Amino acid sequence: MTRPTDLLQGTLDLLILKTLSWGPAHGYAVARWIEQLTGEALHIGEGSLYPALHRLEERGWVESSWQLSSTKRRTKVYKLTVKGRQQLRAEAGAWTQFVDAVYKVLKTEEQPA
């Protein structure tokens, strides 16, 4: 499997933090949300979500607990921590700046003097 992990990794982390900012969710729900919102645009192996989630947990940006799902299954539910929310804000800001900058370049017609 060859894919631009680095870029994707950071982006994936950002997407996960964003989805969790709406409320606690298990991994499957996070996967569905990302799929719905991005359509086919970002094609990620859904499996790579899990190492990402656990890494976020290791960093203290999300925390997890075991709960019973609606189907009475044992599920691991993730929740954004205060630190995670700050991280999301910081990363989202950086991302927007980055996108703005790239966009500005792309929009420019003339070669700068």
Next chain:
Amino acid sequence: MSDRWLRYFELPRRDPRRDVDDEIQFHLEERVADLVRRGLTPEAARARAAREFGDTHLVRDQTLAIDQRMQRRGDRAELLHNLWRDARVGFRSLWKTPTFAITAILCAALGIGVTTAILSATYAVLIRPLPYPNADRLVAVYSENVARGYHGTNISWPDYKSWREGSRTLEALGIWTWITATLSDDATEAERVSGAWVAASLFPALGVRPLIGRGFTEEEETPGRDLVVLLSHRIWERRFGGDSAIVGKRITIDGKRYTVVGVMPPRFNFPDRGDLWMPFATDPATEVHGNRGYAGAIGLLRPGRTIEQARADLHAIDAELVRQFPNDNFGWDAEIKSLREDLVGDFEQPLKVFLVAVGLVMLLVCANLANLMLARATTRGREIAIRSALGASRQRLAAQLLVESVLIAILGGILGIAIAWWGVRLLRFAFPDQSPPFYVTLALDGPALLCAAGLTVVTGILFGTVPALRATRTNLGSTLRDGTRGSGSSTHRSRLRSALVVSEIAISVVLLVGAMLLVRSYRNLAGTSLGFDEQGILSARLTLPSARYTRAQAKLFFDELLTRLRREPGVTMTASAQGIPFSGWNLQAGTTVEGAPPPKRGEDLVVHYQYVTPDYFRAIGVKLVTGRWLTEADHDSLNPVVLVNEQMVIKGFGGRDPIGKRVRVGGDRDPFATVIGVIRDFRHYRLPQPMGPAVYYPYATYPGRQQTIVIRTTRDDPSTLAPALRAAVRAVDPKLALYDVQTFEEAVSKSLWRQRLQGNVLSIFAALALVLACTGLYGVIAYAVAERTRELGVRMALGATRSNVLRLVLGQSGRLVLAGIALGIGAAAVGVHMLDSLLYGVQAIDPATFVAVPLLLALVALAAALVPARRAALVDPIIAMRGE
């Protein structure tokens, strides 16, 4: 290991493997269910879900790795957190009970301190390799004559030559002998230094090469070619300013010019702190078979050969020598031992005794600490019960108690290192001249500190575990229900504590007995009647270079020096001898009494002899028994007159009056000498060696160049005469250097340093033991009384008098003390034989000691018990019964 350690603290743990599997499984199943709901067949749904998910194994491994890392980190944090919390709680509870804390910490500190000090001394002396590269293969060779009781005596050159040429077990052998020499140049003050004559093969055998220059060659072992010298690094730096061009230069030694061929490396010492070495050159006198006048030889075993093999090897050569030279070699054998044993052999037995003693002290410390902890656990029974009722697991409680004892051990350990540092310093100062010999590096270094750390941990766990486990085994209900302190349930614990106290007392008995025996031995030695009066005498040695002094000139020199000194205020008498008592100076020779039947082989009379000035014996306070003193007029060297001692009268003359009889010391060519007087025996040899027969010649009949000057003074401190003595020597000949300037008292007291040290060390241990045992006893009785307060109150209410109660409590202590003493005496009677070789003038099973020690211990122990017993007797029954 961390896993088990953690489980000791905490709940059953989660399994990250199962968690990750569950999580992935859940994801896949939910996806399949979704897809099926959207109309896919289950097979298609499963295939699609798997495709979307990617490599499950990879995901699982990556995720698991993160989780495990997280878990480890969490565990560590938790362990630290728990430890920190326990340590804080421990600190707080120690702070609240300062008496307990201080007692326990001091106790641990003393134990760890003395043990570390003794272990570091043992390491330094018995284990640390000697400072020579070939240390493990080096042997020292001397002569012995078992029939005559001579061991470790000087060797003869012909014997050495035969050993060297005939031995198949030794790779190298080099003869050596002590020398002292005077360095004198015009520029600097003359200086007396010691060193050795060494065979060219000796330093290579040690494995040491000169730092600069070269060693000796075999050609330099011949007279005339032997005017070469090797210098120590020390003297090269001090006297020659580290001159790098010194090799090839000539220096003046004893009035002769020697060429420096090399400088030995720093910290090289041989045989003791030598400063210069010259080749061992032979002359006709050296080659006489019976001339056993050279200190010894150093050999290097061939790899794989043992000392036993080398001994057999040399003894075979000796047997051949006896066949060839029966007159000179009958009864003589090579004595061979490892160089280490030769150097530190004397220390081995005392160190073993110290090790055993310190081991006992350490046991005592542990017993005492365990006792303290148990007693504490008793008073904390309720606290522990309440905490466990509130949900603290047994593990957590035990961990808490264990951390507390480790805390005590660590604090004790830190203090202990300070004590050990101080102890090592004391030991260093205990050596003569305030410094140990070069091959003993006494220091509180790596191994010693490691041992202190080890002891700390072991002590902490040893005395912490049992009380921790016992305390937490408390039956919850009964302790809480009891309400009062103590009835039934604590008898178990107090029995353990009684056993501990009994063994503490037993150990103290053993240590006290040992200490008393060694102290008595030292007292006996120190109190030995020396036969001379060591007070008010200053002595010093002086050697005149043969290049500038003939024997006649030597006599003139010494006469003038003694006359000058006699004029000093406070000086009453001056004299000289070749060797003074306790100096180690000892010349002996075979002696014939005129008219006596020739002795059987191996039974000939060997006497100590020397040349002394007429006033020598009066100056050192030796009494004349019969006959007359020597006078200045006794200088006829063809028909000399001599004094003999009482031993000589017994051994040489069968106890009959020797005055007027004639003796011959030495061989056929020596003259017969007429006995003119008998003096009392006095201790010339170091204690405990007894005096043997001796013959004393007038100095005037054969004036030597090396004499020891003796000055008797009325001054309180004879050493105040030293400046005057130096000035007098300078006035007569400024190129001479005085050495070994010391008072007789110093010489005597120095020679007993080892016995004194043994007595002191064991006394310190015994005193420690006594204090520890009494603290232990006091603690046990005090707690027993506290526990029984209510019972005692009831007894008193029912009519028991105060003296009844006192007797009750003292009786309890008495039983423990008696049991301990009985046990201790039994153990001491067996163990005391370890001291046999260290005792002097006292039997191992010394009745006085075996009576005095138990009595002393019983008295001290009962005094320790009296305090709580009195407290019990003063109990107010009303308060005791009402109160908790």
